[in-house]
Amino acid sequence: MTQEELLAVANAYVxxxxxxxxxxxxxxMSEDVEVTHHNRGxxxxxxxxxxxxxxxxxxxIPDKHFRDRRRIVAFDDVVLIEHTWAxxxxxxxxxxxxxxxxxxxxxxTVMTIRDGEIxxxxxxx
Numbered sequence: 001m002t003q004e005e006l007l008a009v010a011n012a013y014v015x016x017x018x019x020x021x022x023x024x025x026x027x028x029m030s031e032d033v034e035v036t037h038h039n040r041g042x043x044x045x046x047x048x049x050x051x052x053x054x055x056x057x058x059x060x061i062p063d064k065h066f067r068d069r070r071r072i073v074a075f076d077d078v079v080l081i082e083h084t085w086a087x088x089x090x091x092x093x094x095x096x097x098x099x100x101x102x103x104x105x106x107x108x109t110v111m112t113i114r115d116g117e118i119x120x121x122x123x124x125x
Contacts, residue, residue, distance in 0.1 A: 001113065006074040009113050010081060018065045020058065026051060030117040037123045040096075061087035061103070081109040085123075 064087035112120035
């Protein structure tokens, strides 16, 4: 894939995430996608398992979104995005936030993309 094609997939994912378009987001991920949030102890493998977690999170943090993109770089089959993730907890999230608290995380998101699909997704931060 070209750099432009990699960036298009990564940007489409972020747009779907921010608009809560899970149906389109699923089409951007491979069936056996591996998702890891390294600083949060989350590791899931398989699109259905990943999206079961996303649907559950949407109930607790419905306004979750990425913002303040500072950098996006594509090379080989990888896209790196430096940005901020923000949300407000609607309920207590033990070890993370109390109901009503605003949450902000500075992240580096690393997506490995092959044949137009995200096959590996890693968040650091």
